Amino acid sequence: MAEEVKVFGVWASPYSRRVELALKLKGVPYEYIEEDLSNKSPLLLKYNPIHEKVPVLLHNGKPIVESILILEYIDKTWKGYPILPEDPYERAMARFWSKFMDEKCMPAIWEACWIDEKEQEAFEHLKTLENALKGKFFGGETIGLVDIACNWLAFWVGVIQEVSEREVVNAEKFPILCKWIEEFINSSPVKESLPPRENLLAFFRARREFFSASVSASK
């Protein structure tokens, strides 16, 4: 019997793009269902009743939520391309850096893209991350969990910076990280799993005032 693999996502979401990228790396066919977050579908609310967020991976009727946990599930379920390292210490470190991206880097970089106050904090987190990059990718010679978790930094940040007219990440401040960004976004299947740049630019342009005001208000 054919497997049921569905991804509930949003085209501009780095989190749902992570899941799509992992499925593409594994060569797993899936059905993609675009959600409207202003009018969430009954299925999204049923499958992710606690957070009510995308992405949701539905595998043979079982929902899995939270992008990093979904990546780990995908890695365990489908063999072939390894996303997490086998070695227990390396696995723990990969989990550590992806958590660092979500919990420390993303909030600080996002805020630094709109206001000055967070720039130093974002700089320090980015330097720490840059120092953790030892090979071509965080995963070594191939794309792994941390690279996938850093997709927002690789692609979305450049678009946000263009809209907010601030430069938190550039090659002068972060030469190694920027080299990684080039390698990552130009590799296959990453290229095919990113949203169209023009559409993303229009998305952030349309919300520029809102994002800028909401970040300032939270300070």
Ligand SMILES: N[C@@H](CCC(=O)N[C@@H](CS)C(=O)NCC(=O)O)C(=O)O
């Ligand atoms: N920690 C979650 C974050 C997912 C998330 O924030 N998704 C956003 C879209 S980018 C969402 O669904 N937001 C809907 C809402 O907050 O109501 C993950 O890694 O999957």
